[in-house]
Amino acid sequence: DVKVTQSSRYLVKRTGEKVFLECVQDMDHENMFWYRQDPGLGLRLIYFSYDVKMKEKGDIPEGYSVSREKKERFSLILESASTNQTSMYLCASRWTVFGQETQYFGPGTRLLVL
């Protein structure tokens, strides 16, 4: 089974704090993704990475950065958290089998910024 784990299920931070959200996959996948999920907006792509030290902006990268120092770990960083970054954050890893590509998701981190 594909396993994508996220370091925290729930997180409470204060405005201005630096926040790290960690994601780990154990299937040696090259591609990893960070989304945020908000009511009425579905999931929106923040950043993704094709390989170690590589990153690409998604649709809403503002206010976020990422780090991929090891293949299995993809971190999302909020340099200075703001209340509008209160959301559910989902990490995904891409699995390719028989030429078919599918993203598999972690359990999510609910972040509350006060």
Place this chain on the structure above:
Amino acid sequence: AQKVTQAQTEISVVEKEDVTLDCVYETRDTTYYLFWYKQPPSGELVFLIRRNSFDEQNEISGRYSWNFQKSTSSFNFTITASQVVDSAVYFCALSEAPNTDKLIFGTGTRLQVFP
């Protein structure tokens, strides 16, 4: 532009009823992929199906079935004989070649199945 519309925000049914979740997509590409994911209360998105634009055959997996119609740009999902465990938010998503990594999600449909 790419877009996925799930017009049904919330659906409530009683157990054993059949229910269809609608998904309408927009794309200018001829090669694209459609997905359905389930998000139970635990929060994790569970992959259900992936379908490419060249394969319009309907698919059935147990109580789940999918109806892909390019003529109406729809990829609807039907649950037969619904169960309480089917209660979740269901997302439809689209990706276009060659950048198949970029998934465009609909806003989701919350399905509540009552006993």
